[in-house]
Amino acid sequence: MENEKTVMLREIGMQPEFVGSNIDLMLANMRQILVDRDPGTLEHGFMIGCGDSYCAALAARQFMMKATGRFVEPVEALEFSRYLVGDLPANSFVFGVSNSGTVSRTIEGVRLARDRGAWTFAVTVSADNKLAQTAETLIKVNATPNIKELPDGTRVVTPGSITYTASMLGLFVAAIAIGERLGNLNAAQSAKLVAELHATAKAMAASDAGTLALARKLAPTFTPDRATVILGGGPNYSTAYFAMAKWFEGLTRPAHLSQLEEWAHEHYFMTGEKTDTFIILPPGAGYDRGLEQAEAAREMGSRIIIVGEEGDAVAQKASDIYFPMPKGIPETLTPFVYKLPFEYLSCEISTVQKIAFLGFDNKKRQEVNFRQIFNSQEAKTSQTEKV
Secondary structure, eight states: OHHHHHHHHHHHHHHHHHHHHHHHHHHHHHHHHHTTSOGGGOSEEEEEESTHHHHHHHHHHHHHHHHHSSOEEEEEHHIIIIIIGGGOOTTEEEEEEOSSSOOHHHHHHHHHHHHTTOEEEEEESOTTSHHHHHSSEEEEOOOOOSEEEOTTSOEEEOOOSHHHHHHHHHHHHHHHHHHHHHTSSOHHHHHHHHHHHHHHHHHHHHHHHHHHHHHHHHGGGOOTTSEEEEEEOGGGHHHHHHHHHHHHHHHOOOOEEEETTGGGTTGGGGOSTTEEEEEEEOSSTTHHHHHHHHHHHHHTTOEEEEEEETTOHHHHHTOSEEEEEOTTOOGGGTHHHHTHHHHHHHHHHHHHTTOOGGGTTSHHHHHHHHHHHHSOOOOSSOOOOOO
16 A cells, blocks of 8 residues: 555656656647648547546646637547447547546547547557557657556556646647647747646646645545535636546545536535535636635535635635645646645545555455456447437
8 A cells, every 4th residue: 555655646746847848749749740631620629538538638628729719529438439429520530538548438439430530539658559549640648557567566556647647738739739730829829838838837846845745734634524525617627526536546435526606506505514625716717706605615614625826815715724826827727736736635645544545455346447447348330329
């Protein structure tokens, strides 16, 4: 178990350098891919994946649409492969996102989309895996796999952190290159986005030490008798979704995901003195609504934990616990940074409470999980019924 925690902490800490060192390399590769392609084939975009990979698609949506000038939809892989792909419009492009490149449902979606004439991309770590071989074009991300083998032969499985960041980066970089190829971004606009990505890598590094220290201090207070609800909107709905997954994977403990507005309509009714309400609250379109939700949750007795911009006195006053993130990050890029408290908290709580990641100290739980994800039977053709 100690190996797992050490590896996860190391991978969380690697993320700023990973982003900073890969932006230009991945962008150059993506530009080369697009040189000889008719931009008319890039009309209708989809990003598909499962788990963290689906979260990466959600995180990239707004950035992708603004950069490309196209409507690009994140879709959970089964929803795409079993329900949408049969009605795929002409000139579609589809990103299949999977770190391992072995997730059955994502491979299925990419294969069926390619059969219907879509330009398919594999956002994954290797040219040798099945997703890369199924898609037309590889967008290689240089992350470590979630399943790792130590020098002594021990296999270690950790909740995703750098793998998620790598999937996001692959999509964000692809968005810039496609925006350039379509003429939606001129040289100055493209350079600005690239500079903002590099600045975001620096912001990730700046937030690291303080976030770890606060997470370590707070970890003992997240006792099993408390409920956890995590709110996010816009690009950070993905962060809330990802955070929920870290509670499942790191703590094998329930957590509730809420879209920023929907909390008042649903999760409010379970909120009380034993509830920890996280609100992901960067400056942006959902900011005012997040403050309203914090006020209501506090009235119901909840502990309020806000992840917001450093120096935001209003948000800090609305919280019981405040995770300050560096100033000046565009809202579309905040998913790279604002996820950090949840990575560190899940690792630190699991350490304090001696919880094995993913419950994989139970070998049957691991065996069944791997079968469900990597060995599911693939559909041969689209199963969508004709109207």
